[in-house]
Amino acid sequence: MDVINCAAELLLVANNPKYSETGGGHAAKGVDFPRWWAVFRMMELEKANEPDFLLLFESIQDVAELDSPSRPTRARVYQVKKKDAGTWTWSVLTGTVAPKTPTATPKKSTKAAASAKAPSFEKVPDSPLGKLHLSLSAFNALPVEGVFLSNAGCDFPLASGGSAATTMPCSLADLAVDHVQLLTDAFASLSPGSRPPDLARLKLQKVAIHPDNLTAPAIATALELLNERSPEHAGQAKAFVESLVMQLSPLTRRTDNCLSFEDLVKERGFSRNAFLAALATLETVPDRLVLLDIWLKQLQAEGLDFMTITSVRVAAARAQQDRLLGGTELSKEIDNFCDAWIAANPWTSSLRLFVEAALAALKVKFSAHRDYDLMARFVMRAITKCVDQN
Known part of the structure; x- marks a missing residue:
């Protein structure tokens, strides 16, 4: 031919x-x-x-x-x-x-x-x-x-x-x-x-x-x-x-x-x-769940208890799966709130204080959610912002 x-x-x-x-x-x-x-x-x-x-x-x-x-x-x-x-x-x-x-x-x-x-x-x-x-x-x-x-x-x-x-x-x-x-x-x-x-x-x-x-x-x-x-x-x-x-x-x-x-x-x-x-x-972009492990180790080093760390890890995995499936209107609303809060608040030297301050704000608007679910959502959005900046 x-x-x-x-x-x-x-x-x-x-x-x-x-x-x-x-x-x-x-x-x-x-x-x-x-x-x-x-x-x-x-x-x-x-x-x-x-x-x-x-x-x-x-x-x-x-x-x-x-x-x-x-x-x-x-x-x-x-x-x-x-x-x-x-x-x-x-x-x-x-x-x-x-x-x-x-x-x-x-x-x-x-x-x-x-x-x-x-x-x-x-x-x-x-x-x-x-x-x-x-x-x-x-x-x-x-x-x-x-x-x-x-x-x-x-x-x-x-x-x-x-x-x-x-x-x-x-x-x-x-x-x-x-x-x-x-x-x-x-x-x-x-x-x-x-x-x-x-x-x-x-x-x-x-x-x-x-x-x-x-x-x-x-x-x-x-x-x-x-x-x-x-x-x-x-x-x-x-x-x-x-x-x-x-x-x-x-x-x-x-x-x-x-x-x-x-x-x-x-x-x-x-x-x-x-x-x-x-x-x-894709290989050059850090996986968010790998970065999550680094963040959770830092939060644990700053005094966050083991049970909360475990609950956040499980909730973050669920949030990542939800994200892969396109997310719900409520999950997107939480993500948008997290993005806006991150943009309006300067990072602190303590990761735990930064996350807990965000959690307090999230609980006011999304009171029906468990603390570790909101914390997991926030940490994943914060990680995403860091990845996107790079």
Whole structure:
């Protein structure tokens, strides 16, 4: 395989607006969904020990996944769409009318059958699966497959029985015979005279990411990866994935043509090396629970009793877990109060006096909470402020 031609072909297709899928017309959740999924996908690729990868954003459909940022030999093109409720219907995804289910009604006369309307394919080019097929058909040198990926299933009948809505991933070639024939004809109409459509290259995939809670799957996967690679930084999983999403955001807003494949990678790509660099940066940031141990030892040295120290340690671990899950409105209110108090009060030479003064102020506003819970929240916020300043 000529990898130079593959890279050149990728650049040519990426520079053609016909094959890109820009997010400007989507609501905020629609724009965020592909970014959070992309972070989740990078975790999957890294956990699978892929030797290399590159994700290109809004260059070819929503996301294009390559096996190398310099010498690509294969690609996977994704349309990543969120749906707030229900399943995807045939007409929405294909732009055609689904074949009718056979019934026991009497057969039409030959004359009536002959006068039956031929299926209309005028909406196919603008349909999600039509666009995905067109993107694949633009490649000749590079082996490419396409994936329609969503949080919702697709209500398509399978040849083996059942529905694609509950049997995913699957390919379009796995659908019921009449549906396969209709799609074959529909896609063939987009490129008359070209090679027959290969429906096995087009996949339907469902991902467990809820539009109202985009962060949870990426954080959970990051926790697994960090527990395996860097257990002492597992508590920073949320900050890690949020940092990755921030790095991806500008890549999804660039639409200018690129002069070379290298420019395309630089302007719209995120590679495994970039992912590993983000992971390495995490190693330089002190873990808050490690710093907590240092602070609690200092408080104990200044006379705070052992039982209080133990209770604060347990409460701090709960607070850190709460933070990883996004926190509650009340916990955020306590954190904001702590931040404001820290900003308004100078540090003292005694850590215990500083913490106890903060605790007194917290107890006035949050009297329903136990002292050690409030103390743990305050100490963790104070540690966070110290880390952020560095």
